[in-house]
Structures are given as C-alpha cells and as structure tokens.
Amino acid sequence: MTLFLNILVDGVAYGMILFMISVGLSVTMGLMRVVNLAHGGFALLGGTFAHWFAADLGLPFWPALALAIAATVALSVPLERVIYRRIYGFTDLQQVLATIGLTFLMIASVNLWQGSSLLSVPLPEGLKASVDLGFRTLPVHRLLVIAGGLAVVLGLWLLLERTRFGIRLRAAVDNRGAASAHGIDTDRIFMAAFALGAGLAAFGGVLGAEILPIDAYYPLRYMVLFLIVVAVGGMGSIAGSFLAAIGLGLLETAARYLAPDFATITFFALVIALLALRPNGLIVRTS
Amino acid sequence: MKSWIPPLALLALAVALHFALPYNLAFLTRILIMAVLVLSLDLVLGFAGIATLGQAAFYGAGAYAAGLFAIHAWADPIAGLLVAGVAGAALAFISGLIVLRAHGLTLIMLTIAVAAICHEVANKARDLTGGADGLRGIRMEPVLGLFEFDFVGQTGFWYALAVLATVFAFLTLLTRAPFGLSLRGIHESPERMAAIGTSVYWRRVAAYTIGGAIAGIAGALSAQVTQLVSLESFSFTLSAEALIMLILGGTGRLYGAVLGTLVFMFVHHWAAANDPFNWLFVIGALVLAVVFFLPRGLVAVPTALKRLGGRDAGT
Numbered sequence: 001m002t003l004f005l006n007i008l009v010d011g012v013a014y015g016m017i018l019f020m021i022s023v024g025l026s027v028t029m030g031l032m033r034v035v036n037l038a039h040g041g042f043a044l045l046g047g048t049f050a051h052w053f054a055a056d057l058g059l060p061f062w063p064a065l066a067l068a069i070a071a072t073v074a075l076s077v078p079l080e081r082v083i084y085r086r087i088y089g090f091t092d093l094q095q096v097l098a099t100i101g102l103t104f105l106m107i108a109s110v111n112l113w114q115g116s117s118l119l120s121v122p123l124p125e126g127l128k129a130s131v132d133l134g135f136r137t138l139p140v141h142r143l144l145v146i147a148g149g150l151a152v153v154l155g156l157w158l159l160l161e162r163t164r165f166g167i168r169l170r171a172a173v174d175n176r177g178a179a180s181a182h183g184i185d186t187d188r189i190f191m192a193a194f195a196l197g198a199g200l201a202a203f204g205g206v207l208g209a210e211i212l213p214i215d216a217y218y219p220l221r222y223m224v225l226f227l228i229v230v231a232v233g234g235m236g237s238i239a240g241s242f243l244a245a246i247g248l249g250l251l252e253t254a255a256r257y258l259a260p261d262f263a264t265i266t267f268f269a270l271v272i273a274l275l276a277l278r279p280n281g282l283i284v285r286t287s
Numbered sequence: 288m289k290s291w292i293p294p295l296a297l298l299a300l301a302v303a304l305h306f307a308l309p310y311n312l313a314f315l316t317r318i319l320i321m322a323v324l325v326l327s328l329d330l331v332l333g334f335a336g337i338a339t340l341g342q343a344a345f346y347g348a349g350a351y352a353a354g355l356f357a358i359h360a361w362a363d364p365i366a367g368l369l370v371a372g373v374a375g376a377a378l379a380f381i382s383g384l385i386v387l388r389a390h391g392l393t394l395i396m397l398t399i400a401v402a403a404i405c406h407e408v409a410n411k412a413r414d415l416t417g418g419a420d421g422l423r424g425i426r427m428e429p430v431l432g433l434f435e436f437d438f439v440g441q442t443g444f445w446y447a448l449a450v451l452a453t454v455f456a457f458l459t460l461l462t463r464a465p466f467g468l469s470l471r472g473i474h475e476s477p478e479r480m481a482a483i484g485t486s487v488y489w490r491r492v493a494a495y496t497i498g499g500a501i502a503g504i505a506g507a508l509s510a511q512v513t514q515l516v517s518l519e520s521f522s523f524t525l526s527a528e529a530l531i532m533l534i535l536g537g538t539g540r541l542y543g544a545v546l547g548t549l550v551f552m553f554v555h556h557w558a559a560a561n562d563p564f565n566w567l568f569v570i571g572a573l574v575l576a577v578v579f580f581l582p583r584g585l586v587a588v589p590t591a592l593k594r595l596g597g598r599d600a601g602t
Contacts, residue, residue, distance in 0.1 A: 029392065035392055035395070083575075086579065090578070090582075092338055092391055092392065092395070093534070094534075094578050094582060096338070096340065096395065096530075097530065097531065097534055097577070098574070098575060100527055100530075100574060101571045101572070101573075101574030101575040101578065102571065102575065103571070104567045104568075104570050104571030104574065105567070105572065107567055107571075108565050108567035108568040108571060109568075111565065111567070112565055112568075220523065220524070224396075224523070227392075227396050227399070228400070230392075231392060231393050235392065264403075264404075265404055265407050265408060265411070268400050268403055268404045268407070269404065271400060272397060272400055272404075275393055275396065275397055276385045276388060276389070276397075279388065279393045280393070281393075
C-alpha cells in the first residue's frame, strides 16, 4: 500500500512537470502544425534565466521565476516572427530539421553564456521543508509542482473555454481560413499561443528542475520524452496531453520502483505498443 | 549531366583526399563510413519517403553485431559485414512491421523510440556490450586474408572506400530497378500506387529492411576500423546528423547523400577544431541556412544556376 501511494505521489508530480512543459508543444503542433523539436529549448531558457536571476544575481526564488518566464516569452515572440512564421508551411521533415538547428543554437548559446555544468535554481527554505503525509514525508516542493500543474490545467481550461481569446484560438485551430474571413487576426492569435506555450515550458522547466535537472543539453536529452507525451495524448488536445502526461508519469515511476533495471525499456515498449494501437493518440481532434 | 559523372568525380575526390591529407586518414575513413549510413537513409527517406530519426538503431545494431561476432566467433572482416547486415536488416524488419503502420509525427516518434530502446538495452547488458564503457578488444583479421589493419589507417581507408563504392553501385541498380521506381511512386502518391495494386506497406517494409542492412554495414565498418563500439552508435545525435547530411546534400539522388556527408563532416571538423565548445553554433546555423535557402540541397545548386543562366539567355 505504501509502495502504491509512493508511486502515486511521485508519478503525479512527475506527470505534472511533463504536462506543463508538453502542453505548449501540443498546442503548437496541433495548432500551427509545426513539429517543434526546439520546444524543450524554451524550458532550458526558462531554467537558465532562473539560474541567472537566482544564483548569479541573488534574487529570491519567486521574482526569479517570474522574470525567467517573462524573459523566455520576450525571446519567443521575435523567434516566432522571424523563424517559426516562415516554417509553418514547410513539410514535416523540413520543420524537424529547422527546429533541430534552432535547438543546436539554443544549446550553444546557453553553453557559451553559462557553461555546460548543472544550472541549479536554489529553492527557498519554505519549499525545501518536508510535510508528513502519514505514509512518508514529502518535500513541499513536490506539492507545489502538483498544485502548479493543476493550476495550469484549470487556467488553460478557463482561458480556452471562457474567454474571447479562447474562442478565437479554437476557431483558428479548427479552420484558419474561415476564422480569418470572420475578421479574426489569426497571425496575432498564433503568436500569442506560441508565446503562451513558451512561457508554460519555462514555468515547467524551472519548477521541474529538481526532477529533470537543467543543463545546456537539456532540450536534446528530454526531447523524446516531451514528444512522446504529445504523440500519446493526441496533438492539439489539452485533455489528451494531461491524460498522457499523468499516465506516462505514473508508468515510468512505477517501472522505476518495481523494475529499476528495465524501467526505460518497459516505458518505451509500452509507448510503442500504445502508439501502434492508437497512432493518433488517446484523444483525436476531429476538425 | 551524365549520371555516371558525379559518382566518378566523388571517387576521384576520395582518392585525391587520401593523398592530400595522408595524416588525417582516420577522419577521411570516418567520412566514408558516415557516407554509407547517409546512403542507407537516402534509400529509406529520399526514395521511400519514410521520415525517420532513428537510423542509428540499425547502425548501432550492426556495430555491436560485428564487434561481438569478431570477439566471440570469427574475426574475418567480410564475414563481420555480412553478420552486421543481417542484424541491421532483422531489427529493421521487426521494428518496421510496427513503426510503418504510423504516419507523420507518430512515425518519427516511433523511430526515435526504437533507437532509444536499443541504446538502453546496450547500456544495461553490461556483461555482453560493456555498457557505458563500450565494447573493447575487437581484433580483426586481415581483409580478404591479405591486408592487415595498420596503425596509419591505410587499410581501413581503402576497405571503407571499397565498401562505400559497392553500396553505392548496389543502390544505383536497386533504385533504377522496378522496385526502386515503385518506391518513387509511393513517395509521390501512396494512394495512386495502392490503387494500381501495389502493396505500399510491404514495399515500405522492404525498403526499410534494406536500409537497415546497409546502416548495419556502416556500423560494422566503424566497429572494425576503430576496434571499438560505444553507446554513441545508438545516439539520437547520430540519427539527427545523418539526416542533416542527407538534406544538406539533397534527397533522392545518391551522390547528393555522399556530397552532403563530405561537406557536413568537413564543416564539423573545422568548427570543432577552431572552437571545440561552440561548434554547435556553426552546425545549427548551417542547418537553418540549408532549410531556408537550399531546401533541395547542394545537388540543386547547378540546376538553380542553370535556370538563372537560362533566364539571362531569354529562354
């Protein structure tokens, strides 16, 4: 029972991190039809900025987190304007290549700026403390991650279902031409969605730094993981990404607890089996 | 341009480079081996249109198969190549049966996942593969019983060049045969090929399997020449770099694959020699430049120039 609860808590926390980072990717790929392999790069940028603000400039954790997200978003907008906008119409393969090139540039930039060592983000005392759950003690940080993930789910749901921006975004996803004919500025909607995705990646990157440590090669190391979440969830589906992230988080955590030597193999084998059965993911967008 | 001119020019260039850079034979041999890998990718991606980012799976399978075969069974290089080809083909066939049912992004994902599993298996099976330390202690017999592998790398270079030329010739014949033509057809329009009664799925599996065999041979060459197999053989970076080389040269033309490999490897070498920390800048910028300005690769440059000239002449 304790084992089961351990898997549940750690798996959900891990899944929330995966969700926060991947949901932006799911929106970009579902919405703009860009195979964006550089998405993990925005999580890296967020983590690097947070490290710089917190460890090098000595800012407290929360302002460092906020500034890191702001800085990542501020970088993502010109990138969308200059690079992504041009590759929307390319073939899958060219998008893969262009975004791999972009990933290399991001890695090299971080490497040049901060070196290739681990970029830690010091946590405040409050987050380092532990709470007693009865069956085990848990760092407060894990609870924050879970709460952050739930807040992102709720916030995205409200944003998409309850705001004018959400209505326009959904219209632009379903039929860009028709949306544009109704006077919706799809260019700006896409730019805002891209910036939102980059900001979420930065948020997830910083919050998840304890579980997925940040260094210059971060985007390449975890690229496959983020893509798997999106592919399993179904592109462009936020509910699908959430289900996939939590499910894969639990699956990998369970595998690590139960069969540590075969965790990665079990994980990939199950993902392959799942995608072989449902090539379009758990939740298929019909549009 | 006559179709036999570019391959002959490349062959002459390889021989010329051998004499121009006699102290860099290890590097030149590395280029030849990568060219074999990129050729295998050209068959799978350029001709059959299967977008894959996991070609390293078959390269690595071939490398480990050749290394283990040489250590435990027989150290003959040619036999090792055959064993590696069979290993690459077997892995490609089995994984292809599942992977090729998917399309687009899911297909790319699955190919990455297959290579990631292989990486993990090789990492965990320490007793057999040496895990993260790599597979050591490969001692090869002379090629054809005549040519000893020497320290300078003479034998390694000529051996790799001979294999590359053989693979090139084989692929030239294959892509001109009805099988190759049907692959082109599938690439252009799978629906139309299915409508005229071609089994699209099985031809893709066949192309994927042959591509796996050739990638396995490339891996075997690397294992035999360097006498070492490391986990890097299965790395995502290797798959990604092979893809970049192919697109740089231009897909669908075999000499494009070789040309792309040559240019990429020299740029890589030069960038890494000038600044070992930031060569990724150069590679990243190169990739973006190719995608934006040369989407058809280097092989399209002469055509583009000719068209430019043609416009001047008023045609």
